[in-house]
Amino acid sequence: MLVCFRLSFVFFLLTAALSSCTDVIPIDLPTAESELAVEGTVTDQPGPYTVLLTRTSGYFNDQPSPAVRGAQVIITDNEGAADTLRETEPGRYQTHRLRGKIGNTYLLTVRTEGEEYRAATEIKRVPPIDRLEQQHKVKEAGWKDGYYVLYNGPELPGVGDYYRFKLYQNDTLRNKPDELIVRDDALYDGKYISNVELTDRPFRVGDKVRVEALSLPQDYYYFLNEMFTQINNVGLFSSPPSNVRTNVLNRNASGPKAVGYFAGTAVQSATITIQP
Template sequence: MINKKYLIIYSLLLCLVSCEEVIDLPLDDMSGKIVIEGAVTDEDGPYFVQVTRSRKISFEDSGSVRVANATVVITDDQGQTDTLKYENGVYKTVNLVTNYGRVYTLSVTVDGVTYKSTSKMPEYVEFEGLKQTTLFNGSEDGVGIIPIFTDPSEKGNYYLFKSNKTNLDLSPAYTVMSDDIGNGEVNVKPISNKITLKKNDTIQVEMRSVDASVYKYFKALPLSTLENSGVSVTPTNPPSNISNGALGYFSAHTTSTKDIIIK
């Protein structure tokens, strides 16, 4: 006969294990924090900045409230200044023109507090195409995708790849790369896949050349959120490049998108 005391302990342990995938413990309450997400690219504008305030709805749920009364300004190191207009829940540039190598500063003022971020747009790196490859996933061979580009000879280049199936409404997969390995060479590293790729699937991949601060932000994302589960695994957030304790990021980057059909 099983001792009741051990049965109770076993039941509690079983409950903890089974609940691990569905409970997001409030290790760090970020309610009330300003969250800023914005970008300028080498494509024609307008460009957009979203400003929200995080809130705790309940123990199990959280959300955000859009901030409509912020003053949002983007300037660059060539003297441009653009005050963004609030429209349909986001702030939109009016006449900002971008170029490679320029430094952009985002300033967001909410309730008398100003949050700032600076990002430099890298030089353009050509996105030449996508190549299908075979990857071993630990149990069997799977399909992998390699973005083709040639890293510049100068050290200090950073890339972000955003990928997803074009026919599915799924959150995209993000992959970051740097030239710490393979500086000045043609890339041979695959991007990550969150879903199984099958024949005739169409995959869309966006390549961004980003600065070091944006690279660090997205590199830290897997440490903050367990991919595909929404379970928080640390009490911290990715290292924002925005001042005064705001969450989120601001990025000045290049962008190019290509598709590949799995064979």
């Protein structure tokens, strides 16, 4: 009994000592200048196409990014077509007649708060998806039990193609940080891609799975790779965060900067429903 009392008393003293040494140290972080953030795409699919305009905010700010309202937003192409986007809700601008086309180039112009920003992109080719197949894995090393979707389709000849693959489960995009899937054709140029799993997370019987293959301009491919690195940069040995590239430039080189990307993509898709 005496031993237990002594141990309890020692523990009490240690706890009191440690708690009395706790200091709250305020960290005064510098406030970065707010910048225009652009997120927009134009595809070879029917529109409308959307451009989102917001302002960046502080790292610890937990509120939605402020929308940029009343901007003039225009998309033009190399064939002379022009579309002035309409603001359908705060910070959300949509086309109403432009149609994207493989091989065309596009220029986004944004005028706001006395500044003019521009971003250029192109729509590259994309190969067809031949078919999707399912595979049931049970007690296989390195895999969770469940159903997996396998991709089958050709890769077009000619090095320099870049792709993103999107997976939709029952019409909802799988959008976890490690599900940003981008690839280049350096190792697969002109080959047939057969029975490739696009994710290590299984599906269930009855799930409707849609796979989209999107062509990417080279610089957008690098942008998405940098995004993947940053959003998965966690853990004890993570590297210091850094800014990713952007193709949105202020025409006034000494004016405020912008972040984000305006990209062109072509899209192919295929769907499968998981069967028992």
